[in-house]
Amino acid sequence: MFGVGASRRSWGAAVLVLQAAWALVGGQVRYSVPEEAEAGTVVGRLAQDLGLEAGEAEARRLRLVARGRRASVEVSGASGALVVSSRLDREELCGKSAPCALRLEVLLDRPLRVFHVEVEVTDINDNAPRFPAAYKNISIAELSLPGSRFPLEGASDADIGSNAQLSYTLSPSEHFKIEEENSDSRTQSLFLVLTKPLDRESLSEHRLVLTASDGGRPALTGTVQLVISVLDANDNAPQFNQSVYNAHLSEDALEGTLVLRVNATDPDERINSEVIYEIDTFNPPSASDIFTIDAITGQIRLTGSLDYETVPLYDLHVKAKDKGTPPLSGHCKVVVEVLDVNDNAPEVWVTSLSVPVAEDAALGTVVALLSVSDRDSGPNGRVRCAVRPPSPFGLVATFAGSYSLVLREALDRERVSEYEVEVRAEDGGAPPLRASRGLRVPVSDVNDNAPAFAQAVYTVLARENNAAGAELARLWARDPDEAGNGRVSYSVAEGGAGMG
Structure with missing residues (x-):
């Protein structure tokens, strides 16, 4: 089902039910709800949308199955509705990833059924743009020509989509x-551009306010004050041979690995042409512990560990400063893309286990529900699952990363009373990584075996005049069933064989 959630409620107010257009396909239900919806907001009428009768949801224990972190939604026992139970913060749940979806499993008893529920948490404009600092100091030579550009570090906005599209004034x-x-589809560069020659003697410092506005309605804003100092003297700033450098590094690259070398030249002479390199800004800030630059050669090297699953892209702003008095600087951007390697093994969870299994259980009976995931991407994150060793049980994929362990062959408790089942998961990396999860599946008895005597016919010779109660013979019958099903009682039928 696809539901569109838009309403909120408080416990003391009337319930506002989310309007929903829905369809149930293959046991999967979809809803949406805006982030920061109040506790108690109805996300969807789950029991009704699953086709349950009134009271059936509570009788059959309609419930969510927890998978790691708290889901922030719950099933209302009485109504069977899916409601918000705690704060939903899309940025906390998914960061910049879109769409942001909570993937849940819903169970019903008698018979056991599983439904997959996907709740998309939609973004609201609840985060204003933020600059790294309240003030930015910039030094500009007095002889800089109109059209000269000076890179600025832009603001960031934790929202997504149009709510995170920033414009500047x-x-x-x-x-x-x-x-x-926009140097490419993923990164944006911001420049302060000189439009008129400066005169340090007339005005040595300019104070301006840079405002970032997002695309929300209404828009939210953030500001930074630019403090621009006008410098005299040295009239040529170093220039890089590229405005943007691109590098690709495998996430298992060793510390000390050379990322690339930047190069800037200064047409001035002697000390005014000698260049010193430094990384001016890091994005994200944690990159300051991962990359370093040689001040003389411009070589950028790796000084920390990379993790594609944590940060797949780094933005470094490099400054080349000459040794003039005062020094002038040129700037470039270095974009480092991290490449994924197969460094995460699959993970297997048992979300539900229904044991023991009766030996007369029908083929297709669901014994357990399992979830499988792999933090890597592409083929490294694609997982195959199998049951080992061969047994009467098999796996059925019910949804991406979800499996049911079902009965494939008839059981016989008298032959095998318990199975040790191992579910093995293997990803598509080279070489592949593996994980496994063991399950113990006992088989419960049903009365499917009749007692059997050691012989079909017994011949007994009895003396005449024997006293009543005298023993004539000892007979023994065996029943392979257990407990009450295997206890045998005896009786004698007139003129025939004893029956148990």
Whole structure:
């Protein structure tokens, strides 16, 4: 079913039910709810949408199966509705990933059934743009030409989509303007552009306010104050041979690995042309512990560990500064893309186990529900599952990463009373990584065996005049069933054989 959630409620107010257009396909239910919906907000009428009668949800114990972190939604026992139980923060749940979906499993008893519920947590504009600092100090040479560009670190917005699309405005200035540049689809560069020659003797410092506005309605804003100092002297800034450098590193690259070498030149002479390199800004800030640059050669090397699953892309802003008085600087951007390797083994969880299994259970009976995942991406994250050793049980894929352990062959408790089943998971990496989960499946007895005597016919010779109660013979019958099903009682039928 696909539901569109938009309403909220408080416990003391009337219930506002989310309007939903729905369809149930293959045991999967879909809803959506905006983040920050209040506790008690109805996400969807789950019991009704699963086709359950009134009271059936409570009678059959309609419930969610927990998988690791708290789901923030729950099934209302009386109504069978899916409601918000605790704060939903899309940014906390999914970060920048979209769409943001809670994938849940819902169980019903008598008979055991599983349904997969996907709740999409939609974004609201609840985060304003934020700059790394409240102030930014910039030094610009007095002789800088109109059109000169000076890179700025933009703001970030934890929201997604249009709520995170940022635009920038600068407070009125006759000397400066703001320009935005998209070097590729994933990164955006921001520049302060000089529009009119500077005169340090007339004005040595400019104070401007840069405002970032997001695309929400209403829009939220963040600001940073630019403090621009006008410098005299050295009239040529170093220039890089590229404005953007791109590098690719495997996530298992060793510390000390050379990422790349940047190069800047300065047309001035002697000390004014000698260049020193430094990394001006790191994005994310944790990159400061992972990358370092040689101040003389411009070589950038790895000084920490990479993890594709944590940060797949790094943005470094490199500054080349000459040794003039005062020094001038040029800037470039280094984009480092981390490549995935198969460094995460699959994980297998048993979310539900229904044992013992009766030996007369029908083929297809669900014995257990399992979930499988792998944090890697692409083929490294694709998982195959199998049951070992061969047994009467098999796996059925019910949803992405979800399996049912079902009965494939008839059971006979008198032959095998218990099975040790191992579910093995293997990813598609080279070489592949594996994981397994063991399950103990006992078989319960049913009365499917009649007592049997050691002989079909017994011949007994009896003396005449024997006293009543005298023993004539000892007969013994065996029943392979257990407990009450295997206890044998005897009786004698007139003119025939004893029956138990």
